Amino acid sequence: MQAPDYQAETAQCVFIGRMLGRVTDKWTVLIVRVLGRGPCRFNALRREVGEISQKVLASTLRDLEENGLVSRTVTPVNPPQVEYALTDLGRDFLRPIRGLAEWVLENAALIEAARAEYAARAST
């Protein structure tokens, strides 16, 4: 027997899973981290982040904006200027992300060891 709210919990987890999915793709973490150091414009962001196509950067930024983690400020000058920055929510989001990041870093050796052992077992 399980707790009565098990189904609700499952629904929550699906919701969380979706949010995690939105938030944890390959690039989101990198972008949030760069923006954590201060506002940044599109192409500057692109250079800082590394090997990302503008399409993916644009769509990732749209997602972040849609979820309220990033703000987008257009200054209508010539040439156009668009600044991206973390919102309060986005800055707050750095906290759990850092928690996860720290965990990964702390346990990187264990994970690598597990992977090596797994590879060894597989090739035997």
Next chain:
Amino acid sequence: MQAPDYQAETAQCVFIGRMLGRVTDKWTVLIVRVLGRGPCRFNALRREVGEISQKVLASTLRDLEENGLVSRTVTPVNPPQVEYALTDLGRDFLRPIRGLAEWVLENAALIEAARAEYAARAST
């Protein structure tokens, strides 16, 4: 100018991003959560998790095993019996995951509000 270890930090973040990617697909969180309640066999796991194909379940479990978060114990009886369980590392991993989950739940309303506002802006 930036801190001298910025490149290294970037590499770290790419590593973290990869780990996050491994760890945060649609199903991983759900599976880890179910296993957090105790060991479970393949088909039982499949029923508990919900709408998942055995292919995806199998490959997700392989990934988790490869990263050392889940153990796989085969008991050679008839019919075959395979138990999956969290390893110590996997149990420890619940901590940051829960941190993230809590953050998502705490801020779900804000995120939904941001999404609603964004949608409203877009349709205008």
Next chain:
DNA sequence: CGGGATCCTTATCGATACTG
């Protein structure tokens, strides 16, 4: 400079069928 539109290439997912 900051993207949108398009096309093409790859992973990913799911369903079905088959094995020890």
Next chain:
DNA sequence: CAGTATCGATAAGGATCCCG
């Protein structure tokens, strides 16, 4: 029961061109 193998659909990612 616990998977692997195969196939088709679909989504994600990248490259390129173009426009305000």
